Amino acid sequence: MGLTLSAAAQQPFQTLLVGVDHRADVTSLNGDWHYLVDYPPFRALYTGSGAINDRGYAMNSHPDITSGPHNDEYDFATAPTLKVPGDWNTQVPQLFNYEGVLFYERDFDTTPKSGTRTFLHIGAANYRSHIWVNRKRVCDHEGGFTPFDCELTGVLHAGSNFVVIGVDANRLQDGIPSVGYDWFNYGGLTRDVSLVTVPAAFIDDYDVHLAHGSSWQPGNTELSGYVHVLGAAAGTSVTVDIPEARARTSATTDAEGNARFSVKAARLSLWSPDSPKLYKVTLSSGTDRLTDEIGFRDIRVDGIRILLNGKAVFLKRVNLHAEAPIRGGRANNDQDAATMFGYLKDLNANFVRLCHYPHDERMTRTADREGIMVWSEIPNYWDISFKKPEVYAKSSAMLKEMIRRDRNKASVILWSLSNETGNKPERTKFLAGLAAEARQMDPTRLITSALNTDRREGGKGILEDPLTDLLDVVGMNEYMGWYGDKTEDADTIQWTLPQKPFIMSEFGAEARLGNHGPVTRRWTEEQQAYIYKHQLVMFAKIPQLRGTTPWVLLDFRSTTRNIPILQDGYNRKGLLSDDGRKKQAFFIMQKAYKENTVGKPE
Numbered sequence: 001m002g003l004t005l006s007a008a009a010q011q012p013f014q015t016l017l018v019g020v021d022h023r024a025d026v027t028s029l030n031g032d033w034h035y036l037v038d039y040p041p042f043r044a045l046y047t048g049s050g051a052i053n054d055r056g057y058a059m060n061s062h063p064d065i066t067s068g069p070h071n072d073e074y075d076f077a078t079a080p081t082l083k084v085p086g087d088w089n090t091q092v093p094q095l096f097n098y099e100g101v102l103f104y105e106r107d108f109d110t111t112p113k114s115g116t117r118t119f120l121h122i123g124a125a126n127y128r129s130h131i132w133v134n135r136k137r138v139c140d141h142e143g144g145f146t147p148f149d150c151e152l153t154g155v156l157h158a159g160s161n162f163v164v165i166g167v168d169a170n171r172l173q174d175g176i177p178s179v180g181y182d183w184f185n186y187g188g189l190t191r192d193v194s195l196v197t198v199p200a201a202f203i204d205d206y207d208v209h210l211a212h213g214s215s216w217q218p219g220n221t222e223l224s225g226y227v228h229v230l231g232a233a234a235g236t237s238v239t240v241d242i243p244e245a246r247a248r249t250s251a252t253t254d255a256e257g258n259a260r261f262s263v264k265a266a267r268l269s270l271w272s273p274d275s276p277k278l279y280k281v282t283l284s285s286g287t288d289r290l291t292d293e294i295g296f297r298d299i300r301v302d303g304i305r306i307l308l309n310g311k312a313v314f315l316k317r318v319n320l321h322a323e324a325p326i327r328g329g330r331a332n333n334d335q336d337a338a339t340m341f342g343y344l345k346d347l348n349a350n351f352v353r354l355c356h357y358p359h360d361e362r363m364t365r366t367a368d369r370e371g372i373m374v375w376s377e378i379p380n381y382w383d384i385s386f387k388k389p390e391v392y393a394k395s396s397a398m399l400k401e402m403i404r405r406d407r408n409k410a411s412v413i414l415w416s417l418s419n420e421t422g423n424k425p426e427r428t429k430f431l432a433g434l435a436a437e438a439r440q441m442d443p444t445r446l447i448t449s450a451l452n453t454d455r456r457e458g459g460k461g462i463l464e465d466p467l468t469d470l471l472d473v474v475g476m477n478e479y480m481g482w483y484g485d486k487t488e489d490a491d492t493i494q495w496t497l498p499q500k501p502f503i504m505s506e507f508g509a510e511a512r513l514g515n516h517g518p519v520t521r522r523w524t525e526e527q528q529a530y531i532y533k534h535q536l537v538m539f540a541k542i543p544q545l546r547g548t549t550p551w552v553l554l555d556f557r558s559t560t561r562n563i564p565i566l567q568d569g570y571n572r573k574g575l576l577s578d579d580g581r582k583k584q585a586f587f588i589m590q591k592a593y594k595e596n597t598v599g600k601p602e
């Protein structure tokens with residue numbers, strides 16, 4: 001389509017309220033929203049020159065059929081509805097494969113209170129969104145998997161108000177991800193939408209963690225971080241109170257609004273998969289106050305080991321897409337999270353790689369409670385326009401949104417910058433920039449990426465990529481026996497890998513549930529299981545191995561998987577079918593994880 005981005009759509013990071021699910025004055029706008037499809041050439045959203053059309057459906061006018069000669073030819077009031085949160089693809093059969101523009105509209109009543117500010121919080125909207133409240137454009141956002149907030153203060157009035165959101169799910173060459181990816185492009189308001197009211201000066205961001213000095217030792221219970229108060233004068237007081245840990249302190253904001261603190265907890269149990277202890281942490285400043293639930297733990301590398309609270313761990317993991325088991329569609333409710341964590345526990349996993357983009361916040365909240373460690377990733381996937389500064393700005397904004405939302409989750413131990421990017425100087429420079437930003441924002445976590453730039457020389461497998469120098473933990477994806485190599489080569493291959501903790505971040509093969517045959521026959525459960533068995537032989541010979549991540553927990557939809565009967569629009573590499581039934585390979589990994597026969601922490 002050659003759509004150009006408006007300047008506003010390129011606007012990088014904007015206000016993002018942390019801990020929205022723990023705030024006092026939140027009104028859900030989930031439910032039924034009217035919708036109208038803006039089919040190509042998308043003139044309701046874009047003018048002929050590609051600018052955002054503020055005079056189109058955003059006006060939310062109604063045709064007056066009693067007078068003429070001209071009327072606007074759309075009407076939300078009589079239009080059908082979609083459930084929010086929810087992708088449009090699985091709600092309206094005609095929109096199943098629709099990758100275009102759709103407008104949502106919803107009326108809501110409110111009473112603005114003086115001395116407060118109100119934000120519209122959107123958990124995620126895929127891929128670009130443009131938002132008008134009472135006909136005024138309040139914000140634009142690019143990126144399908146991270147939250148954002150639009151300030152509505154001064155735009156709302158007492159009584160009935162309305163919000164119109166144009167969501168554009170077109171793939172963009174210069175998007176993150178770009179146009180090619182192996183998952184389904186679910187469009188729409190895919191996560192919760194709410195109105196959040198806060199005092200004029202309010203806590204918009206905070207970071208409360210176990211102090212992460214190079215000298216951290218088990219027994220050190222110093223907590224540190226910051227509370228950011230937006231709109232506060234320098235010197236504003238902030239209190240951090242964690243009664244159960246017997247930690248309480250006050251600090252004052254600096255010129256940027258940050259109140260940095262450090263406090264010793266008199267009584268602290270560290271968070272770990274065996275004991276996922278969370279503490280109620282109350283933050284207050286002026287009239288603003290919120291209570292989050294936060295766990296405290298230390299994660300670091302030591303040579304080729306990964307240490308959690310000073311103890312070596314092996315990450316028994318699996319990959320997971322944010323697609324709802326059984327019903328399909330984007331995963332975005334408590335039931336989806338409960339079902340997926342049920343599968344993870346059944347597999348005996350202690351870790352999950354949330355692919356290839358940040359998932360619903362329920363997933364990291366549940367991981368905190370259930371004691372499952374998390375790898376969280378931004379969608380720098382395959383071919384990104386690495387040379388373009390404006391694409392870097394988008395990626396950097398997504399990184400910040402991801403870190404900001406989840407930095408208070410003990411479960412998240414790894415920030416992943418990318419998946420399967422080609423070894424080119426511009427790629428490495430781009431990711432080096434992101435790695436530096438991530439470390440600066442959050443020095444308490446480890447940085448990783450999933451690579452696939454390995455090569456074969458004789459019986460050797462070699463991974464040499466300058467990207468590995470930037471990482472704390474190196475991830476590598478390989479599909480021996482499926483996309484290349486012979487399955488049995490895994491028994492004898494000798495790997496030359498960086499001397500860093502190493503995670504086999506993807507491996508596997510497709511199998512259609514219930515399709516049986518000899519191990520030489522593709523898409524059978526037997527062949528998938530056979531490939532897994534040989535992978536386990538190989539894993540035992542990689543000294544740096546600190547984690548294994550089968551690709552993937554569940555079969556998932558992908559528009560590129562079009563072999564009838566075997567695939568039917570699904571990537572069939574799941575250990576489980578898309579409706580949660582186990583294939584033979586599931587039992588292999590379940591047993592290996594239960595008996596700890598794969599990898600050693602030390």
Ligand code: GCB
Nearest residue numbers: 182419420477506551571573
């Ligand atoms: C990969 C990608 C993953 C794909 C998978 C596959 O290497 O990282 O997103 O879905 O291979 O099944 O081809």
